[in-house]
Amino acid sequence: MADNGKSSANVGSKNDKVKQEDKAGAPLEPVFKENHLFVSVNDYQWPIVYRKEYNLGFLGLEKLHPFDSAKWGKIFNILKGQLMVTEDTIVSPEEALEKDLLVVHVQSYLDSLKVNIGEAVPEWSYAVAGITEVPPVALLPNFIVQKKVLKPLRFQTGGTILAAKLALERGWSINIGGGFHHCSSARGGGFCAYADISLGIMFLRKMKLIKKAMIVDLDAHQGNGHERDFINMQKDVYILDVYNREIYPHDGYAKRGISRKVELESFTGDEEYLSLVKRHLTEAIAEFQPDIVFYNAGTDCLQGDPLGRLSVSPDGIIQRDEMVFEWARNSHSIPIIMVTSGGYQQKTGPIIAQSILNLRDKKLVSCEAAEEYIKRSR
Ligand SMILES: [Zn+2]
Structure with missing residues (x-):
């Protein structure tokens, strides 16, 4: 995700792990x-999840942040313009509510997002500003x-949870948003x-739909949020x-949650990047056979990204996504959910859309009924 490396909100309980799981056989909550x-x-309907509420209204504050706050809408509009999808052939998710968020989050963290500046203990006052890394956000009611x-981030979160289930049913899914990999149970950033x-x-685990999951995190930043959450669940x-070791978040504790760590130097380019991704995908699946792959497909490794500081070309991004889908779907028949995560240059949305169109052209994703429906309704 986007981060400028200056701040991260550290609030709530010290217990930075997902809550203890139910004993086997216990009734569903x-x-x-x-x-x-x-x-x-x-x-x-394509197993592609999106709704217009994903997009952020920043009241002009986006000018203070190197951030395309309409990236998700751009991706959808390009897919629609290319006649891959229509409004009624994608899936519209619901907002994740507090009861849903509590499946992972601690109450004290969620409470910390609700307070106005000056109303709470000082370290909480800046929680939201720290998470969004736009300091003036702290001044807004x-x-x-x-x-x-x-609210938009809660819609995107509901989208990831829904897409996870769709991936099991359809073999793949894409949430056009989500991928908030710096946030853990008790801490945002x-x-x-x-x-x-x-x-x-x-x-998926608590509903007993899966047991084992693999996270393939190819955003330019270390995914310290999920790493903290699953630090004691590596089995x-x-x-x-795979991340740039020279940038935010430098979370040494969270690194203990990584099963396979690939640290890149700044400005790594296509050839080295793609060959490392390929090699480590192969070695990872030899070590661990998951029921589902969560692919965090951040695009801040794109050349020119001021936060990711890597040098992958637009074509390199498209080849990378193709390689991951080919690996999960064709080589190993494992359901895969993709979330879009960080990367907010103005050109990023169109590149992600091109990559999804490429997955369709290469038959790595398909939905015959949707394609028929769209043809008939034209
Ligand atoms: Zn990132």
Whole structure:
């Protein structure tokens, strides 16, 4: 995710791990039994999850942040313009509510996002500003922050949880948003307010739909949020993380949660990057066979990204995504969910859209019923 390396909010409980899991055979808790996030999906809908509420309204504050706050809408509009999808052939997710977030988050952390500056203990006052890394956000009344920043992120979080289930049903899914990999159970940072990847995995585990998950985190930054969450669960959650070692977050404690760590130097280019990704995907799957792959497909490794500081070309990004889908779907038949994570240059959205179109052209993703439906309705 986007981060400028200067701040991260550290609030809430010291217990920075996901809560203890239920004993085997225990009945499902109400949050899973009456799960409003798992909306019903028609067979003519692509397992692509998006709604316009993903996009942030920043009241002009985006000018203070190197950030395209409409990236997600751009991706959707390009896919629509290319006639891959229509409004009714993608899946619209629900907002993750507090009861959903509590599956991973501690209450004290969620409470810390609700307070206005000056109303709480000092370290909490700046929680949201620290997470978004836009200091003036701290000066906004909390109801505006809730509406303009946190609500969109909760829709994207609901999107990841839903897409996780869709991946199991369809073999693959893409949440056009999500990938908040700096946020853990008790701590946000680097524009990540909710731990959507940890939530997706824990929903599937607690609903007994999967046991083992692999996170392939190719955002330019270390994914310290999910690493902290699963630090004591490496038997069941394997993390392959490829990141620039010279940038935020330098989270040494979280590194203990990584099963396979690939640290890059600044300005690593296509050839070295792609060959490292390929080699470590092969070696990871030889070590661990998951029931699902969570692919955190950050695009801040793109050349020119002021935060990621790597030198991967647009074509390199497209080849990378193709390689990951080919590996999961064709070589190993493992369901894969992709989330888009960091990378907010103005050109980033169009590159992600091109990459999704490429996956379709290479038949690595398909939905015949949706393609038929779109043809008929034209
Ligand atoms: Zn990042």
